[in-house]
Amino acid sequence: MEKKASLKDIAQKVGVSTALVSFVLSGKQKEKRVGSEVAKKIIETARELNYRPNQIARSLRKGSTMTIGLIVADISNPFFGQLARIIEDEADKYGYNVIFGSSDEDSKKSDKLGETLMNRQVDGFIIVPAAGTEEQITRLILEKIPVVLLDRHFTSIPCNYVVLDNLRASLEATEHMIRKGKRKIGIVTYDMSLNHMKDRIAGYRTAMQKQGLQDNISVFTVRFDHLYEDMENIFKEQVKTKKVEALYIVTNTLTIAALYCIQNFNIKIPDDLSVMGFDGNEAFDFFYCPVSYVEQPVKEMGAEAVSVLTGLMNGSEKTTMVKMKPRLIIRNSCG
Amino acid sequence: MEKKASLKDIAQKVGVSTALVSFVLSGKQKEKRVGSEVAKKIIETARELNYRPNQIARSLRKGSTMTIGLIVADISNPFFGQLARIIEDEADKYGYNVIFGSSDEDSKKSDKLGETLMNRQVDGFIIVPAAGTEEQITRLILEKIPVVLLDRHFTSIPCNYVVLDNLRASLEATEHMIRKGKRKIGIVTYDMSLNHMKDRIAGYRTAMQKQGLQDNISVFTVRFDHLYEDMENIFKEQVKTKKVEALYIVTNTLTIAALYCIQNFNIKIPDDLSVMGFDGNEAFDFFYCPVSYVEQPVKEMGAEAVSVLTGLMNGSEKTTMVKMKPRLIIRNSCG
């Protein structure tokens, strides 16, 4: 009980300098040729006093905290929860811990969070960047803080990133729907300028054009903070009126929202409407018509992000940009 | 760019002591009556040098890191993800950040995690305790580290906790099924000795006994690491053989697993089997027969846990034990 034992306490008790204790306890006896009897006594005393190294002191001295700062959009979103879990496990392998925060897709929050984590001297960042955070990211890079962007990136910034090959994902998803005989295919995205959204749209556009369906291209956007409202309107104006016969929905939260609409508007899948979702979710499996979707290799993405980051934190200078291969999971929702 | 500015850099540039800079920058000019011109100059210079306080140094000096250690079973489980998110937001209100880790219901991992977080000098813990962590928790309490248990607790340890009123939850859930005319009601739990599982079983038992159904009491346990396998066996041996006409399933992961079995075994809900789930999940909503379930007040639980913990971290000596009120969400899965 009482106050925690420090190196000094051990040193005093054994009758040596704290330096020696530090050496022994960090396993450097060999190099320094500490007498083995002394070493033994030090180790014993440390155990006796229930010594625990103070990481904070060590961090201050070494200038490294062995901590990764993780900024996601929302940790309670299963997609980010999974990512966080992988990152946690991978980081642990390298001896790092994770401090996290959710930005809610808000650049102000992201900024504040980044600031806080900087002050806590994290050794590096894994960031799922919100729209409008180019400046924040640039600042970190200029300050030579190791950063890896995850899930999204900015073409304007030469920053390490690990993202899905969104172009390819959309190409394949759209082509699948076309192959199934759909023509009036719309895409549903969030109303944000982020690159992954743009790429998902671009892949869709390309696929439509390739098949001579450029006149059928319809991009529907939903506001992040008016998800259900805007989604309902798409269903009222586009689906119910048959202006569209297939919907490619490029996020798990968007897809879930669409499923609620399908249920509420009593729409028949795949007859009245074909649906292609994103990310995957148990709800997709249990929907009355199991939902086809684009699956991201979440594990690989998380692991790769940590791997790239640890490289940077250990001095690597190279910029790594990775686009991961998507996988189409086909069920019955596209006919 | 270059190295970060410290108090000393500012002090040198302005020509005062670091002490003065510290006072001004932490907003204590008034008390110390620092000349307002000097104060202004200090603040200006700080901005100019892009000064950021080093939290690590501050932490070492003050003996407080303003960090909460969070140990959950698995951050990628939406239930814990939601809890983590609430805790993050609430902690932020008090100026705290969160370092987290997943125990995977493994006491060894939990132990290691606790040790790591201790070394990082977290000011307090919020822990979803795994089975067999009594010793770990006791140690923390003996060392006077503020701890709040969440979701589960140990009756043998006088520790603060915030949990669901599990007895009541099971009582109400079971009574609902009985009211719906079910008699052969089984309960499905994880094979672990934790109190919340025991209470969920106890509430079920009580309800069954009250109605003279003590002979129908059937407790089925599933191993955490053989979830699908064991669940399948329950369906093969109990459901298919009609030994049971209703299942009360006391976890979200268990419920999801059961839903997969129902789908795979092609069982008709609620005719062949009634189902009561736990925690809630979008999948429950989209299941062909929407699933009734016991809902936990996740937000309130997370907020309360943080509130209790900050109380402790600010010196409160009292032990707070809170049991939150469950809510039954009734749909069609019980007839």
Add this chain to the structure above:
DNA sequence: CTGAAAGCGCTTACAG
């Protein structure tokens, strides 16, 4: 009232 000096708990360059 003011500011120099000590010290939080470590690690490691450096003098002996």
Add this chain to the structure above:
DNA sequence: CTGAAAGCGCTTACAG
């Protein structure tokens, strides 16, 4: 080879 001493960046008790 060995261990005393300096210093990481702060805060604050304390001497003037």
